[in-house]
Amino acid sequence: MSAERPTMPPVRLNSEAELARDALAAPLLVRAVRLARWAGPDTRVGAGGELVEAQLPAAAEHLGLAADEDGAAYASEAWRLAVDTGLLDVTDPDGDALPDGADGPEAEGTVTAGENLALLTGGSPQDVLAIWLDGLDAVHADATAPVLDDFEDLVGEDGSIDFDALDWDPEAEAEFLDGVLGNLYLLTLADSGAGDEPVPLPALAASMIVPDDMGEPTDDILEQVSEAMMRLDDQFRLLEPIGLVEYRPVDEALLVEEGEAPDGSAADADEDDVTRYGMVKLTPLGLYGVRTRMQEAGVDAPAVGDLADKGAEALLDGIAYYPESAARAEVELWLAARGTGDAVAAAADLLAAARGTDEGAPLRRLHCQQALALAGPEAEPAVRAVLDDPRLGGLARVWLAERGAADVPAPPEDMIFWLAVDTIAAHLDADGELDELQGLVEGLSTQHSGFFDEVWRVDHPATADVLEAMGRLHSDKKSAKEARKAAFKARSRAGG
Template identity: 35%
Template sequence: MANTWVDSTAAGFGQWADGRDDDTADAQGVRLLLELADEELGLRGPEDLDAGALRGLLLEVFPAAVVADADEVPAIVATVRHLIAFLAERGVADGAALTAELGRLEPEFAAAVEAADSTERRAAAEVLTGLMRDDGVDPADPAAAERWLAAFDALPEQERFERTDAYLRQVEQLAVPPVRLAPEAELAAAARASGLTAQARALAAWTGERAVTEYDELTGADAAAAAADLGIATPRAEGDPAEQADLPEIDRLWWAAVEADVIAVTGRRARPGGALADLDGGADADVLHVWLRLFDAAAVPEHAADDGLDAVELVQNELTGVLIHLYEQDAPAPAAELGDALLEHIGDGYEVSDARALEGAVRDALRLEIADLLAWGVVREGAGDGLELTPLGVWGVRELLRADGFAAPLVGELAGASAADLVAGLAWHRADTAGEEIDGWLARHAAKDAAADLLEVMRSGGPGARNLAAGVLGRIGDEAAPVVRAAAGEPLCRPYAALWLTAHGHDGFALSRDEYLWVFVDTLAGMLETAEPDAAVRAALAGVPADADPAAMVSDIWRADHPGTTEVLDALGAHHPDREIAKAARTAAYKARSAQGPAGGS
């Protein structure tokens, strides 16, 4: 339920507007402003709406919380003027001071709404474009796009929401961290030297002109002869082969070579395919194209159905998950870790009758797959007993991910981006690439301009965006001091600006205890946006100074004037490693909810 002061003030404004017979007095707009002032700024009544609160409401809260067109700004400003006039007449606000402040704020407010509007429109356009593509519509075809938009607009609002929500969830799942790519010449050299290339080339040469079965494959006898003549081990085979499929290693290589046109099959005869020449003497791009087709077909061989798969087929079906796991890691992953992740995924996705027996078979099958990936030049042994993708493996896996609709960015792509896009992109970066991305961005932006843009992100973004923007700001030199100093009086920028100024040797900006607590809450709230609560709590606690009193800090957090206070205390109560401090956090969360009153718990 809404706070009493919001209800009473909104009702009073409605009566005031009716008495004035003024059609431009927007009662619903006033209620929205009051609710934002209550929920986001923590105002306890209309008398708290002073010049500072008005600045925070219009420049920070409103653009982040409300989707508004830039051409609506005059009407919104008029609504604020009506609210000020009403409060002044009731004697609960300084009308002259607020009106003067509104005049000063109007240009900044217009710019903030326009920036948020542009970002919102761009995001909406990206979503609609993605939905079109999912429906098989080419967004570049104006007529087809217009027909699709008309049909989408005609859907019930709930269905449009559900489709959009499902798409956004899918996009979030189909995103991987940025990576660096080796130069094309280096990748092509690795592809030419790949064991997969060598095996495919050798099988094509061995096949020559040969009759094949009605299923366009070798006979069992020929498959066995190929394995023997080419020295290809067949540890997955069981017994004498009656058909090619009984030798999984040959079967997999055969179909990969056919898919890549290294071997051509027509009229029940096989012969070297047109792509063999590209492998033998093609340009770098041609070699990589053929190698990628080989890798794509070999990485996940076709199986008729999921039902009745043995452990070898099961692991091959899930090998892309193993490759993605390696792609996303910032350090080599031990084979045992890969096996654990694979088994967990299999347990979630398949009916398993004998988990213990399956575990051993799956780990054995995974060892065979890893041996193939090593031989193909896709994986290499890293530090300790860990495994990592080779540069060729990174390139190949990224190409497969992109073909499947994943967002797979490259390090350095954000160098020319806006500060808002940089911060949004950094959320996907690993620790080992974020610094490089930030350095590239800073090299393209003047220090003062970069600082101003980052501070604007702090004003308009949530905790996660503020954390990342502050991290980037921390890498800017002292030439940005005038810009940062100017922002030190703004509520959402003040703590981070003070930290920056203090770090750069400027006196008089030490954080108060309340500000320190606010920064801690903001930091953990930002981490909770993208990380599991236990991981977020561990990371936040790692940044607490060694001389801090954690018990006292947790006990005082409930007083922090931050909308994420209760969420942060709930996370600390559930995941703080010290049981007594966790208990104190739960008690503090109760106090925070009590202090918020009915509106905070609604």
Template identity: 30%
Template sequence: MSIEWVNRAIDELRAWGRAHGRDVDADEVRLLCDYASDYLDVNDLGDFTQVTFEELLLDIYPRKVIAPPESASETVAAARTLVDFLLETEEIGGKMAARMRAALDRIEPEMPVALADTSRFGMAKSLFSAMGADALEQDTSPPGASSGVLPGPPPRSAPAALTAAEERGGEPCGCPGCSPLPPVRLAPRETLAEAALRVPLLTDARRLVQWMLAGGRTLAPEGALRADDAAEAAAQLAVADPAFLWEVAVRTGLVEVSGTAVFDADDPDPLEVWAAAVRFAVEDRTGGGLTGEPLLDEELYDLLDLFYRVQAPLPLPVVQEYLDDELDMAAEGGADLEALARRLAYCGLLQAGEGTLELTPLAVWGLHEIYEDFEIETPEPPDLAGADAAGLIDGLLAGVLPDVAETGITGWLEHRTPAQAAAELLGAATGVPAVARGIAVTIVDRLGAEAEAAVRAFLDDQELRPHAAHWLTARGLTAPALTPDEVLWMSVDMLALALPAAEEDPETFAENMAASGPPSHVIEEMWRVDHPDVVDVLELLGRSLPDPNTAKAARKAAFKARSRAIG
């Protein structure tokens, strides 16, 4: 991006706005110029055309910019201001201005739809959106940037991130590349050590070392393989790049070198060797020896760091887009993803799934070591399986990844009979917020009829009675009939469970309510329920329900509930 012309243009725009008494959204216009410069080869204000706006607002923004659909009107308004500025400063003529304004008229109704279409999201936007609201609430925008739009910043290499942190006195900058790492549970050391012994790259390096030692061969004066030895090793050992393998062996401690002499290393720890291999891969310029692509070798940390942060397999098209777009490999003819996947699997870093790629457990451990070297906090998820019921609920409320949560719940249940599990969970769900109670009830819902006696014991608990009766009825067991008030109370309680998720993703909540939400006549009566969250639930329904009459009923009920609380 040409920072100079953008800064100059924004200064001129602000001066023009003051001179003409115009309210100028300079921050929004700066984003337009930044992205036009980055992705559309716009190097001056005069390079803007109507096609520039079409590509920016209907292609680049949906792929790159994290912004709510309702922000589209602000962006289009800023674009119209920019057109006025371009015309009055004679950067464009009247005919071009007319074409631009017509294009913006077409774009305005289409842009909110494009911003909401997740299938259009690019790699970085998808990843940073998936990090959740907490990551996006950090101030990651440049000084003066619009608070309503967050451009996905480029990943930062480990050395650059470390240097930037040092310049700030060790403080993180707040961008997703420097944002807190997710909790990750590492595989057992014994398992990792066994896997490290089977990494093909290191296995071939060990074979080369033994071949060199067995033949009593020496090195060239600079410590590299002699050319004739490299050619002979390639033929006899069937390896593609003996010179690179030798460098790996030396850098990871598989062999000791003194001058031109070669000595056997003293039984190195497999995990120490692997840790050195990962550091070599992500910290040194290996010239394409690792991936076959010099550019990707230099940017390998960024790619692996993103895999670590997502903690899930990434679809191959998403990885392809990241390589070609985010790492600018399209300019190099595009990345050969199949070849890259094979190469990084050979190096022990990535493993393939059904149309996906993900880090190997070894790679996760190796990156974890590097983060610790850089003094980046590397949290581990709580031991949910070993916790008591309250600890399990608290751990799940803390927001662990879905696979960690599922593993923890399964492990926790395996250590208890169904009756014990139900008794402990429901006992921990008494007198707690609805979200915690909902988690307990949801886990108990996994249990079979063996837990009947334990669940039935909570029919006398005012808060748990409706849930216990529902559980019994769902399994065809004898259960007391619920009163209308108890049915209403349980409806409010289960909606209260959804409050955090609804606040984070109101559109999905609204869709769910449209499909299976309570009818208007039920909502009208909810204000009578003696539940601590009834006002919040009704206000949420009033904001979220797509049917205007039902939403109005919820708002009226919320008013009655507030009035009753005041009274």
């Protein structure tokens, strides 16, 4: 059976130790830790666990923030994260309310250090990352919460908030942001995982709004993109302090109506400078965080190294549709896990896994050959052991010849043709570059005189399909016609 293509390309993650160090350095988590260590028996919190307003100036001062509205907001944000990640434990009060006439909220709780606070310094990298992921979930929830511009209009007579009046769908909001992060993840892994350049915010918003088959976007679509940009600008400002992204916000001068800025900044703004509309990229920690969230949602998001402890068949099936550089890295890790002392056994396992007549077998054999190229000369005994195998013998001869090995027997003619069909079938399954595939087709067919007169007889499940593809791809009209005739003969021979 052909291997299933993963939903996402493979990602190369930093080590857990490196990711944990990045998590501990995330500004918001740093502030949360400082407040968790600052809190004591006299710290006053509301019934919901929030730091009471009277305590915010002292909390902001402890964090080195200004004693103003912004400082209080940052302190409150860090406190909430400390509670949400278990750095602090808040105990609900025993009584229903404070005594009559007492100042303060209706009820207050007590706060103590949480178990997770010690784990940040004494736990494993996995412990640190688990705490950080809890923090990411909390910040993600904040980022998708409704914007309460007219809060007073939403409060009913009984003091409750009318969330229906918000026209807010929490699942849709979360799904949209996760979709944006998924697209950013894909763009980061583009070109074999280069992803060094930040992505313009308009392009990221458009990737979620503009239909793929739309030519020129309509005014309505452009307005939706603009609205999404502004929402994403707010969200990425929240996600940056937890270490998920590096973000250059939208230039506020662009948000000022022409003529309203007294200093003329809006009028002088260079609207063609795309960087002024916001630029974002995932950090290495962000790649880890988004991948984890996708996996929890059931998305197939592999990482290089996932297959290092698996069997040879799982390796060859797993890398079937990996980009070349990622496949090479995965094989290197797989071989390293077995050590140089087991090179012969590893090569034998790879060759055994390459057998088969199923749809995915040609691609497994192609990746087996590429894996053996990394195994080194120590693999030679295992390779020589399959020289007489009608399905692996051609592969073995290629491997030995590339290393200048002596005493390599010449392949029988039927093995040559079988290997040609198998090789083209593998490349067709891999969906490689068209020019490269065309060169392979023409190269193999011209190496042997009378190729199409003989190849249709090859006992390979993909013979007819390969010949039909050669008829489509061959640039020489005469050869293309011969390939189509041979494909017809192959199907007739197979009774199909």
